[in-house]
Amino acid sequence: MTIRQHKGRLAGLTVAICGDIANSRVARSNLLLLGALQVRTRVIAPKTLLPLGIEALASEVFTDMREGLAGADVVMMLRLQHERAGGRLVPSVREYYRFYGLDAEKLALARPDAIVMHPGPMNRGVEIDPAIADGPRSVINEQVEMGVAVRMAVLDALLAEPSQVTA
Amino acid sequence: MTALVIANARVVDPASGTDRHGSVLVRDGRIESVADGAAPGAPEGAQVIDAKGMVLAPGLIDMRVFTGEPGHEYRETLASAAEAAAAGGVTSFVLMPDSMPVVDDGAIVDFIVRRAAATSKVNILPSAALTFGLRGQEITEFGLLREAGAVCLTDGRNAIQSAGVMRAVMGYAANFDMVVAPHVADASLAADGVMNEGTLATISGLRGIPREAETIPLARDLQLAALTGVRYHAAQLSTAGSAELVAAAKQRSARVSAGISINNLSLNENDVAPYRTFFKLSPPLRSEDDRQAMIEALKAGVIDVIHSAHDPQDSEVKRQPFAEASEGAIGLETLLAAALRLVHSGDVPLMTVLRAMTQRPAEILGLASGRIAAGAPADLILIDPDYPWVVAEAELRSRSHNTAFEGARMQGAVMETFVAGRSVFRHSGWLEGRK
Numbered sequence: 001m002t003i004r005q006h007k008g009r010l011a012g013l014t015v016a017i018c019g020d021i022a023n024s025r026v027a028r029s030n031l032l033l034l035g036a037l038q039v040r041t042r043v044i045a046p047k048t049l050l051p052l053g054i055e056a057l058a059s060e061v062f063t064d065m066r067e068g069l070a071g072a073d074v075v076m077m078l079r080l081q082h083e084r085a086g087g088r089l090v091p092s093v094r095e096y097y098r099f100y101g102l103d104a105e106k107l108a109l110a111r112p113d114a115i116v117m118h119p120g121p122m123n124r125g126v127e128i129d130p131a132i133a134d135g136p137r138s139v140i141n142e143q144v145e146m147g148v149a150v151r152m153a154v155l156d157a158l159l160a161e162p163s164q165v166t167a
Numbered sequence: 168m169t170a171l172v173i174a175n176a177r178v179v180d181p182a183s184g185t186d187r188h189g190s191v192l193v194r195d196g197r198i199e200s201v202a203d204g205a206a207p208g209a210p211e212g213a214q215v216i217d218a219k220g221m222v223l224a225p226g227l228i229d230m231r232v233f234t235g236e237p238g239h240e241y242r243e244t245l246a247s248a249a250e251a252a253a254a255g256g257v258t259s260f261v262l263m264p265d266s267m268p269v270v271d272d273g274a275i276v277d278f279i280v281r282r283a284a285a286t287s288k289v290n291i292l293p294s295a296a297l298t299f300g301l302r303g304q305e306i307t308e309f310g311l312l313r314e315a316g317a318v319c320l321t322d323g324r325n326a327i328q329s330a331g332v333m334r335a336v337m338g339y340a341a342n343f344d345m346v347v348a349p350h351v352a353d354a355s356l357a358a359d360g361v362m363n364e365g366t367l368a369t370i371s372g373l374r375g376i377p378r379e380a381e382t383i384p385l386a387r388d389l390q391l392a393a394l395t396g397v398r399y400h401a402a403q404l405s406t407a408g409s410a411e412l413v414a415a416a417k418q419r420s421a422r423v424s425a426g427i428s429i430n431n432l433s434l435n436e437n438d439v440a441p442y443r444t445f446f447k448l449s450p451p452l453r454s455e456d457d458r459q460a461m462i463e464a465l466k467a468g469v470i471d472v473i474h475s476a477h478d479p480q481d482s483e484v485k486r487q488p489f490a491e492a493s494e495g496a497i498g499l500e501t502l503l504a505a506a507l508r509l510v511h512s513g514d515v516p517l518m519t520v521l522r523a524m525t526q527r528p529a530e531i532l533g534l535a536s537g538r539i540a541a542g543a544p545a546d547l548i549l550i551d552p553d554y555p556w557v558v559a560e561a562e563l564r565s566r567s568h569n570t571a572f573e574g575a576r577m578q579g580a581v582m583e584t585f586v587a588g589r590s591v592f593r594h595s596g597w598l599e600g601r602k
Contacts, residue, residue, distance in 0.1 A: 046338075046339060046342045047339060047341050047342045048335055048338045048339045048342070063341075063342045087305055087306075088304075088305065088306060088331065088332060088335040089335060089339075090339075091299075091305065091306045091307055091308045091309070091339070094308070094311070095308035095311050098310060098311060099310045
């Protein structure tokens with residue numbers, strides 16, 4: 001809904017989802033739904049956060065964020081669980097931010113009118129520069145608002161009479 | 168800088184497969200041109216060196232060198248290792264991360280790059296640790312380490328025991344297209360072994376290290392390398408079984424390579440016999456059958472790289488009962504001469520031996536050096552392949568004297584070493600007895 005409001009359409013857009021793909025429900029749901037809606041989907045993550053077989057869900061897979069962002073209409077960042085940094089999958093927050101954090105320099109590689117999304121809650125300074133998160137291209141607050149509406153609709157549908165759901 | 172012409176040389180360049188009489192023109196630290204036959208007209212003012220038919224080869228690239236800097240400077244500094252390297256014809260070496268502090272942080276890589284530039288007469292290429300503190304648990308910041316100048320990743324003397332950690336390491340290194348070059352050993356199998364497991368160890372009453380302590384983790388690594396797509400270099404192998412595993416893996420992937428210490432290629436377990444601790448090495452010296460298998464693997468291209476495994480240890484830790492003594496031997500100055508033994512014995516062609524110390528390391532590490540071609544850095548060595556000499560530990564330039572070749576009669580020595588076109592070593596016997 002947020003994307004449609006800003007872009008007027010979904011089909012033909014390129015959406016780049018970046019971050020902890022392996023541990024993200026958001027990424028899987030978005031890949032399935034956006035894929036069904038004719039959106040070109042990209043995932044961007046270090047190899048250690050990419051589940052095997054992800055290429056079956058996404059149109060393209062990148063380990064280099066700069067390459068993955070080139071020409072994207074929508075940049076969707078995912079939360080990195082702090083606990084995962086400093087261990088086997090990601091060595092540190094500073095390295096993650098350097099190579100997979102969305103800052104102005106990397107965002108400049110996307111389309112000039114690209115919007116920035118994040119399902120929240122954000123780790124400012126880990127996966128996203130605060131200036132981007134709260135900047136003019138961010139539609140994150142709207143996305144959260146839409147999320148509430150969608151959840152309400154789902155709950156409403158589930159609580160309704162079975163006959164009304166199928167209708 | 169003025170131009171330099173090295174004329175009347177036997178130019179041996181493995182990268183182009185050429186072995187011919189010719190000359191090389193060097194300008195501004197780079198090779199400008201290579202010419203066949205007698206010397207062409209040298210540019211005005213150029214310095215001309217008549218090589219008198221000696222072998223002119225690319226400077227050697229040694230992929231496995233330990234020093235004591237930072238942390239144990241009494242064993243070796245970057246500068247003293249560079250002196251030894253220059254005398255041995257090694258114009259570039261990869262520095263292992265086993266120092267104090269461990270090279271597991273970009274700032275320490277940066278320190279080594281600057282320190283080497285300020286004090287060293289050869290190129291020192293820092294490697295960086297795969298895991299923090301070489302503990303085999305948490306992966307380091309490969310991206311930041313690469314940006315700081317690390318040329319490859321390895322835990323040095325330490326071998327990663329956990330397959331899960333190794334998978335994470337390889338996946339994350341593949342991400343940055345970095346070479347993972349680990350020592351391969353299973354600690355639970357090697358246990359407290361101190362030499363090759365077998366009859367000799369049993370007779371000597373020393374605990375053995377089975378070959379499987381190498382082949383089992385190697386098989387694991389090769390499978391994980393295929394899974395992750397990483398560029399994998401088994402740093403130092405020693406057994407016939409390992410060569411078979413690598414040969415099979417190479418059938419499937421071009422991103423696999425393997426190295427061997429010159430010690431494992433030119434010595435065997437019999438040298439250990441009277442409890443000589445200077446032959447206590449890691450991996451241990453194996454049987455003659457293993458050594459022969461490794462020579463065949465080198466000729467077949469299964470083993471890509473020969474390195475010195477230069478590891479300075481002071482007498483305090485070497486002159487100990489065999490089981491308690493430290494592992495390791497120095498080798499920068501004897502690497503080429505020991506390798507030439509394989510040539511003189513007729514086992515391996517000169518071109519093959521040089522390829523494993525020039526072209527292949529350069530290709531694996533992505534270096535511009537290691538070849539004699541226009542545009543390449545003028546890292547060159549003049550070799551007298553027949554020069555006779557005897558290794559005397561007191562004359563070696565390394566700060567430590569734990570050589571495995573003490574008293575060895577050698578045939579062949581480096582007569583002059585050039586780094587970026589500048590002479591950094593000239594043998595006192597240059598041209599002696601040569602017409």
